[in-house]
Amino acid sequence: xxxxxxxxxAVWKFGSCxxxxxxxxxxxxxxLEIAGAVEIAYFLEASRAAVKGxxxxxxxxxxxxxxxxxxxxxxxxxTSRYLVAIGACATGGGIQALRNFADADDFVRTVYAxxxxxxxxxxxxxxxxxxxxxxxxxxCPVNGRQLLELTSAFLHGRRPNxxxxxxxxxxxxxxxxxxxxxxxxxxxxxxxxxxxxxxCPAHNRGCYGxxxxxxxxxxxxxxxxxxxxxxxxxxIVRAYRGFTAAAEAFKKESEAREKQAIQS
Amino acid sequence: xxxxxxxxxxxxxxERRNLQKLFDVLSTQGYRIIGPTxxxxxxxxGELSSVDDLxxxxxxxxxxxxxxxxxxEGNALFHYGTGPDSLKRFLYPPLVxxxxxxxxxxxxxxxxxxxxxxxxxxxxxxxxxxHAVAIQDKVLMTGEYxxxxxxxxxxxxxxxxxxxxxxxxxxxxxxxxxGPKATAGFDLALxxxxxxxxxxxxxxxxxxxxxxxxxxxxHKEASASEQAAAEEAVxxxxxxxxxxxxxxxxxxxxxxxLEHPFWDEAAHRCLTCGNCTMVCPTCFCTTVEDVTDxxxxxxxxxxxxxxxxxxxxxxIHGGSVRASARSRYRQWLVHKLAAWLDQFGTLGCxxxxxxxxxxxxxxxxxxxxxxxxxxxxxxxxAPAGTPExxxxxxxxxxx
Ligand code: SF4
Ligand code: SF4
Ligand code: SF4
Ligand code: SF4
Numbered sequence: 194x195x196x197x198x199x200x201x202x203a204v205w206k207f208g209s210c211x212x213x214x215x216x217x218x219x220x221x222x223x224x225l226e227i228a229g230a231v232e233i234a235y236f237l238e239a240s241r242a243a244v245k246g247x248x249x250x251x252x253x254x255x256x257x258x259x260x261x262x263x264x265x266x267x268x269x270x271x272t273s274r275y276l277v278a279i280g281a282c283a284t285g286g287g288i289q290a291l292r293n294f295a296d297a298d299d300f301v302r303t304v305y306a307x308x309x310x311x312x313x314x315x316x317x318x319x320x321x322x323x324x325x326x327x328x329x330x331x332x333c334p335v336n337g338r339q340l341l342e343l344t345s346a347f348l349h350g351r352r353p354n355x356x357x358x359x360x361x362x363x364x365x366x367x368x369x370x371x372x373x374x375x376x377x378x379x380x381x382x383x384x385x386x387x388x389x390x391x392x393c394p395a396h397n398r399g400c401y402g403x404x405x406x407x408x409x410x411x412x413x414x415x416x417x418x419x420x421x422x423x424x425x426x427x428x429i430v431r432a433y434r435g436f437t438a439a440a441e442a443f444k445k446e447s448e449a450r451e452k453q454a455i456q457s
Numbered sequence: 458x459x460x461x462x463x464x465x466x467x468x469x470x471x472e473r474r475n476l477q478k479l480f481d482v483l484s485t486q487g488y489r490i491i492g493p494t495x496x497x498x499x500x501x502x503g504e505l506s507s508v509d510d511l512x513x514x515x516x517x518x519x520x521x522x523x524x525x526x527x528x529x530e531g532n533a534l535f536h537y538g539t540g541p542d543s544l545k546r547f548l549y550p551p552l553v554x555x556x557x558x559x560x561x562x563x564x565x566x567x568x569x570x571x572x573x574x575x576x577x578x579x580x581x582x583x584x585x586x587x588h589a590v591a592i593q594d595k596v597l598m599t600g601e602y603x604x605x606x607x608x609x610x611x612x613x614x615x616x617x618x619x620x621x622x623x624x625x626x627x628x629x630x631x632x633x634x635x636g637p638k639a640t641a642g643f644d645l646a647l648x649x650x651x652x653x654x655x656x657x658x659x660x661x662x663x664x665x666x667x668x669x670x671x672x673x674x675x676h677k678e679a680s681a682s683e684q685a686a687a688e689e690a691v692x693x694x695x696x697x698x699x700x701x702x703x704x705x706x707x708x709x710x711x712x713x714x715l716e717h718p719f720w721d722e723a724a725h726r727c728l729t730c731g732n733c734t735m736v737c738p739t740c741f742c743t744t745v746e747d748v749t750d751x752x753x754x755x756x757x758x759x760x761x762x763x764x765x766x767x768x769x770x771x772x773i774h775g776g777s778v779r780a781s782a783r784s785r786y787r788q789w790l791v792h793k794l795a796a797w798l799d800q801f802g803t804l805g806c807x808x809x810x811x812x813x814x815x816x817x818x819x820x821x822x823x824x825x826x827x828x829x830x831x832x833x834x835x836x837x838x839a840p841a842g843t844p845e846x847x848x849x850x851x852x853x854x855x856x
Contacts (some may be wrong), residue, residue: 227751230751344751345750345751348753349749349753351747351749354746356767357768358731358764359729361728361730361735362731362732362764362767365541365732365735365736366551366552368501368542369497370496370497370498370524371524371817374523374814374815374817382730384728384730407729407730408729408768409729410728411726411728414727414728414818415817418522418818418819
């Protein structure tokens with residue numbers, strides 16, 4: 194591939210903690226190889242040198258939370274051949290999407306000494322709410338192995354092997370005894386997309402849903418089971434309002450349970 | 458040892474204190490020993506190094522979506538129900554690399570996979586799981602599409618079965634005629650007897666290999682009363698079966714009720730999570746993934762367990778053939794309890810109960826026959842919120 198033009202890679206940050214970019218930097222063993230295969234044209238967390246667009250592959254981390262973000266993501270889209278949203282913020286609104294369930298102006302007035310300096314959107318939304326994305330890589334943070342798979346697939350023009358089925362399928366393949374069945378621990382695995390390798394169940398915890406909803410989620414049925422395990426509606430609301438609170442299926446379920454909680 | 462002719466069909470008695478010898482003999486013969494052991498709050502198959510790794514004194518309680526490890530009777534070794542895994546984990550592993558390819562000047566070269574798989578001895582296999590292996594043998598080792606990876610592992614196996622003396626809460630092997638007593642497919646089959654002063658095992662010899670292993674372990678011929686004790690213990694388990702699935706005319710019952718409201722009810726609860734198919738000892742569906750490394754110098758084809766509950770499973774251009782939970786759940790059951798008969802001449806269920814226990818919401822396979830038999834369900838309306846049916850075209854069996 195020596196004489197071929199090296200694809201230009203850009204990494205962008207929006208409303209986020211920078212953890213997904215860190216997941217990329219953490220690929221220590223492969224980072225040099227990636228740097229050899231692509232031209233890292235824009236990646237402020239790694240280097241201050243910035244090469245102008247257009248870019249072949251843009252990775253966007255973070256949710257869209259300000260009018261400036263909204264403008265910037267349109268520009269990124271315009272200058273990118275492929276745009277991939279990475280992480281729970283970029284694909285599900287992130288933890289900051291909790292404000293979608295309240296009045297953002299209230300927060301601004303309470304938190305900031307001079308509210309008028311703050312310019313924010315009423316809702317924290319996934320990138321795909323603002324522009325077309327070519328692919329979404331889930332997780333809080335994204336999984337390094339999946340990031341590598343995505344990059345290899347992009348470089349060699351093949352389809353990435355990123356399943357959209359439930360976390361349970363990975364959990365069972367890894368031979369982890371189900372924490373919900375064997376211990377009565379609430380787990381979001383059945384409604385959450387695979388990808389992390391069932392990290393939390395492997396450590397005896399229920400999944401918190403950081404990879405967002407799986408392809409055909411049925412949160413209502415899972416909530417019913419959680420109630421049988423003794424959880425209250427308020428607790429269920431909180432579970433769905435985690436890392437991907439703005440993802441449609443989780444948002445709907447948290448709102449439905451909230452209504453129930455108020456009625457009871 | 459006692460002039461007792463250890464031959465196929467005969468029954469011997471081993472004292473509990475001599476059971477370690479079985480492990481010793483099998484390890485000397487180069488087997489990797491797999492059997493039940495307590496791990497992370499469940500009794501599951503794992504590698505055993507000695508008799509001390511067996512779940513002595515432990516048992517389990519199982520119901521739909523419920524499993525708890527519990528203290529059992531005395532120091533019984535084999536009083537457990539089926540765990541989340543079956544022999545499928547070992548004979549048909551969740552991930553297999555089928556081949557690798559390396560780029561060369563003018564094209565590429567295929568690198569064959571020729572790692573020798575381990576030689577497994579399984580200890581403590583329940584009769585339902587023996588039947589599951591027999592079914593997988595039929596599916597994976599016969600016909601045009603026989604699987605060489607399975608055959609390679611399968612041919613070397615040594616099996617020590619255990620007849621069930623305690624039926625689990627989700628078991629229904631009596632209905633499926635697969636237990637609680639092992640009738641074939643083992644080298645040795647043990648029945649554990651705990652008496653006040655004595656702890657012993659009645660061993661039935663199932664093969665020449667079994668006979669020759671037994672000859673190395675202190676044993677004597679089983680007396681009439683010891684044999685009767687074993688028979689009675691197993692009969693007691695049969696009487697305490699947790700569940701029933703009436704399979705009379707099951708094939709036609711399913712084929713004739715493809716539009717029954719039961720499917721909507723099940724779909725309403727089903728999470729399409731795939732747990733049932735992962736734990737089922739007969740489910741064999743897989744997918745292949747083609748991968749490359751970053752350099753593009755090496756490519757590989759991987760085979761991974763898949764499930765009829767995923768969208769990708771029936772994805773063709775334009776979408777998934779089975780888009781809704783209803784069609785996926787129905788496919789699973791109609792395949793297991795009807796289409797398998799046409800395809801393989803056997804049902805695809807052995808009554809192990811795993812799919813009931815490990816379904817996170819406790820959907821019960823035995824409920825289907827009951828529901829369909831209930832006269833056209835007095836016009837039960839389809840529950841609101843049922844996933845859309847459009848996009849579902851037709852049911853077709855896999856493989
Ligand atoms: S522990 Fe969670 S992810 Fe694993 S099988 Fe159970 S419900 Fe699914
Ligand atoms: S188990 Fe769930 S919460 Fe934990 S890392 Fe995986 S997807 Fe995230
Ligand atoms: S369908 Fe269920 S009960 Fe039947 S063999 Fe499979 S897991 Fe066991
Ligand atoms: S039947 Fe149960 S285990 Fe199977 S896909 Fe549905 S919810 Fe999951």
